[in-house]
Amino acid sequence: TERGHIANLEFPASQSAPYHANAELKIRDVTPVASEAAVTLLTRLNRAIESDPARAATYTDRFRELADALKPLAAQTDTPGAAAAALWMLSECHRAQGQFRAADAAFDAYLAALRNVYNHSELPDAYAAVARSLIGPTPNGSPTVTELIRSHTFADGTHPADRAWQACLAALADLHAAAPQEYEAALCATVKDSGIRCTPCAKRLAYATLEQQFPAAASRPDVASAAAKAFARSDTEKATALLTGALAASPSDAEKPSILFNLLMEQSKSVDTLEQAQATYDQLAPFGSDRKYASLTKTGLWHLADLYHRAGKPETALALVQQYVSTYGSDDFIDRLSARVRAEKP
Structure with missing residues (x-):
């Protein structure tokens, strides 16, 4: 079966969601x-x-x-x-x-x-634990990444984990019907959940509710940029709009580099947004002097060079390759890109 055993009836506390820390995540x-x-x-x-x-x-x-x-x-x-x-x-x-x-x-x-089985206050955690257990890790030791890859074969929202997250969000709405501030906080926590077992579908649904009921929270840079990641695979236009909005909302210095980097990743998907990608990289590049953000500027430069290559501008692509090598040194990724550009150069 998907998890080695037919039944997995316990949900470890380590997989609990951050909504109700005291919930007992086990069928009692x-x-x-x-x-x-x-x-x-x-x-x-x-x-x-x-x-x-x-x-x-x-x-x-x-x-x-x-x-x-x-x-x-x-x-x-x-x-x-x-x-x-x-x-x-x-x-x-x-x-x-x-x-x-x-x-x-x-x-x-x-x-x-x-x-x-659970009382009203425990249901959100119970559903979240079910959802997380369906992604992994599995009792027989199968890598979580296997189930994450497999989940992409399901239509959006149909994977059992997604349906469990939908039940979790519905339970949150019921629980906090008379406490909008707590409901807003729970939705924001879902959107910003950095764990890989909180599915993109769950985050998109939570963010859609924020947009409808709590637009001020939805426009916060930290929330909008987190939501953009959930849209990255399914809706590049939406992800780009969210990241652009997050930048316009004056993010903190700590947030801005990652927002710029993620925006560059979205813009580098299409040659139609080459000019925007260049402008975004120009804003990101100065952060490279800080070691905390050097990996972002390094990866961003590679993607920009690749984008120029795909746009049919080999001279600029080679110039960026040389800039990459002189700044960060040579590696397999830049060497392969350089070889492709030179091979296709007229």
């Missing part, structure tokens, strides 16, 4: 042992997966047997924690069999069931 009072038959099947299946993961996908009968044993547990109303645990495992069973619609339906039912 849950004994997934509500059915001895289900536990036996689960144990047998997990052992089989651990001993031979490559063959796990062929155990369709075992997955089906476990799913059949879980369905009655998932329908229980007197033990909401056990029902939620069963829905989580049922979703994994369906996914392992390639029944993705059924898996998604069970997962959505699991998210809804958590409302009967």
